[in-house]
Amino acid sequence: MEALVGNGVYHEQDLFYSTNLEHIDAEQFRVPWYYRSEYVLGPPNNASSFYTLRTNGISSRADIYLNGHLIADKDTQAGSYVGLDYDVTNTVRHGGCNVLLVRVYPTDYNRDLALGFVDWNPSPPDNGTGVWRDIELKRSGQVSLSGPRVTTTLDGSITIYVDVTNLAKNASASGYLDCFVHDPQGVRTGAPKNGFDLASGEGLKLSVKAKVNNPQLWWPRQWGEQPLYSVQCNASIRGQDGISDSTTTRFGIRSVVSTLNTKYNDTTFLVNNERFQVLGAGYTSDIFLRFNESKVRKQFEYVQDMGLNTVRLEGKQEHPRLYELADEMGIMLLAGWECCDKWEGWSYNDEAPGEKWTDADYRIAKLSMEHEAAMMQSHPSILGFLVGSDYWPDDHATQSYTTALQAKNWNTPIISSASQRGDPALLGNSGMKMAGPYDWVPPNYWFDPQQRMGSAGGFGSELGAGVGTPELSSLKKFLSPSDLEDLWKAPNKGLYHMSTSASSFYTREIYNTALWARFGAPTSLADYLAKAQIMDYEATKAQFEAYISRWGQDRDRPATGAIYWMLNNAWPSLHWNLFDYYLRPAGAYFGLQSALSALEHVVYDYSDQAIYIVDRRLPSNASDDGKRTVDVEVLSLEGKMVVKRSVDSYTMPNSARQVTYVPEWGNRTQTTLLRLKLSSRTQILSTNTYILAPALDTMDWDNSTWYHTPVTHFSSFVGLGNMSIADVSVSVHGRTVRLKNKSKSPALFVRLGLLDAGGADVEGMRWKENFVTLWPGEGRDVEFDAGVGRGGMRVEVSGWNVGGVTVAL
Secondary structure, three states: OHHHHHOOOOOHHHHOOOOHHHHOOHHHHOOOEEEEEEEEEOOOOOOOOEEEEEOOOEEOEEEEEEOOEEEEOOOOOEOOOOOOEEEOOOOOOEOOEEEEEEEEEOOOOOOOOOOOOOOOOOOOOOOOOEEOOOOEEEEEOOEEEOOOEEEEOOOOEEEEEEEEEEOOOOOOEEEEEEEEEEOOOOOEEEOOEEEEEEOOOOEEEEEEEEEOOOOOEOOOOOOOOOOOEEEEEEEEEOOOOOOOEEEEEEEOEOOEEEEEEOOOOEEEEEEOOEEEOEEEEEEOOOOOOOOOHHHHHHHHHHHHHHOOOEEEEEOOOOOHHHHHHHHHHOOEEEEEOOOOOHHHOOOOOOOOOOOOOOHHHHHHHHHHHHHHHHHHOOOOOEEEEEOOOOOOOOHHHHHHHHHHHHHOOOOOOEEOOOOOOOOOOOOOOOOOEOOOOOOOOOHHHHOOOOOOOOOOOEEEEEEOOOOOOOOHHHHHHHOOHHHHHHHHHOOOOEOOOOOOOOOOOOEOHHHHHHHHHHHOOOOOHHHHHHHHHHHHHHHHHHHHHHHHHOOOOOOOOOEEEEEEOOOOOOOOOOOOOOEOOOOOEOHHHHHHHHHHOOOEEEEEOOOOOEEEEEEOOOHHHOOOOOEEEEEEEEEEOOOOEEEEEEEEEEOOOOEEEEEEEOOOOOOOOOOEEEEEEEEOOOOEEEEEEEEEOOOOOEEOHHHOOOOOOOEEEOOOOHHHHHOOOEOEEEEEEOOEEEEEEOOOOOEEEEEEEEEOOOOOEOOOOEEOOOOEEEOOOOEEEEEEEOOOOOOOOEEEEEEOOEEEEEEEO
């Protein structure tokens, strides 16, 4: 499909519009496809040049021919993550045309260890069949080297591992491996070496050790810098001039370990010996497995902007450049295999349709693990590897996985699965829960004092309220006029741009039931989307504020991690994202940004009206006396101050603590606004605003499912519909929008957008905050980053009770 789109046979805007994708003729992908490349190879460096053809990812089986010679058949080159080296020294042509031909066989997600999408979106018509990572031709001398793998300790001790192979079939080789370590400034800081003696065709793993003085530690972005060291290793053969082979990599000095709270079976990660609360989201590849570095970079910039620190890769191991970007940007990666298809075809898995494994599958799985481990091992961004997702691998597969990881010097946690369904004896309990939700739940769900289901407590490996409604400008790109009408006129209808038709998430029924009950039946598409953005903002904000408020070191069961489901979409989707396919942030994004973008924050607990101070800094980064003030204000929708008080307290770095309660304010019969402000002696650290209904949503916990907890009584926000129109002035000063509420009533959910000269949304831009609420008379400066300056841009401002205003930059 990537090839067909890239060559204009299909056009993305047409494929993704309404239900067009389901009408693609899939029969064309039920036969083998051929990939062909011609190239001219220059003369060899010397008489002892050797050539290796290296695969890195073909989905899912292929015959490989070079110059008419069969190099490997589909039983050897099998598995989407299998990368193998083939000696083609006697097959290449020097000075002439070389022809590489790859015959790829159709992929079946239930039969092949491939890259699927489960029920996240419709399956691509080609099932991801094709050459999806580069095929490389490597020239070396008689001795060839693998990429270096590096382990480090925090005191600067470094061990470098390299696989050394003698490619000659009838000659031995002896010589030296020299490795040169350079610090982040490029200064050489070590030059260890080791010797080798190899029989013909022999390979072995060599190691060398170095010591770095005053090591510069690599940190997740929230805690520090990301200095990257580099190593270059050269192989020299005695009696031969020059270098036989050379290989390089970058690495960071850091440690990652995990501990298990056996009382609750909860995992806690530690980075550089500091307790690390995982706050992340699940990443997906593009539906046609297209890798766009620019887009991935923007997605990671969004991760940073929202305040997340981790991205989970469930069976979406992607390209090497993704790991390099994560290293450079300080984002942790939790990698692993995917659920619900061949990868979890176990006899004890009664949910997945994947065929049961054969001996050949165990071989493919081991080779897949070896290749991915070698690619990831040196990256400091790696937090760990989940060898299972919904289900744990059987003992045979577990042994194969761990053996492969250990062979590649894996030095971060190996976790049996992302759930509590079971575990292999070799690895033990995963310490992660997968109890949902995946569909809408109210804010107080996350603050449940009993820590039931997915509420804040322990490590939630994939969970969220199923939100991520795109804004109208994006919706018009992939929904027809009738599709748009269905959003607000047919609330229970199955929607093609949700999950697959066989999924529990094919409709927005659970979400819409809550929206209708809490806000009132929408009167138009615009009204529906305005209410949806408030719902989405509230949902993501509550989830992550609950988790960070339960990070106290003195808690019996702290919330150690949460992976939101999901970060992004493989194609335009109506749910499960923090920003849409077109890189347009909306309510879910800015709700999460409100929860996490400030390292010091003040949080309201919906369940008992408690107020928490959250401090996500390292103790070593906290230089002041820790004294803090929390200001509490409750405002009516008419603008009357109901409660106003201040509480002096203190903060505890890398922890959260309860400091006070929201004081009672009489008989709560109306919707009100709550404003919390956290200040140090010198500055305001966090401002946090909530819309509070007279009564909380009531949940039926006993009838919870794996994806949802029913609500028996909904909170009511219908009073918002009676708010007075607020007069908000807008001016732009450089890259700052200045807002001023000139009314006596609050301005609710003020939304800012940036349009280009043609009236389209500026892609990939970032706001310091958005969907803000202004008290009467309050002013607010909102900074934005639109990347490279462009002419004709203008800021568009609107809101729940604010008329639209457009101001040119």
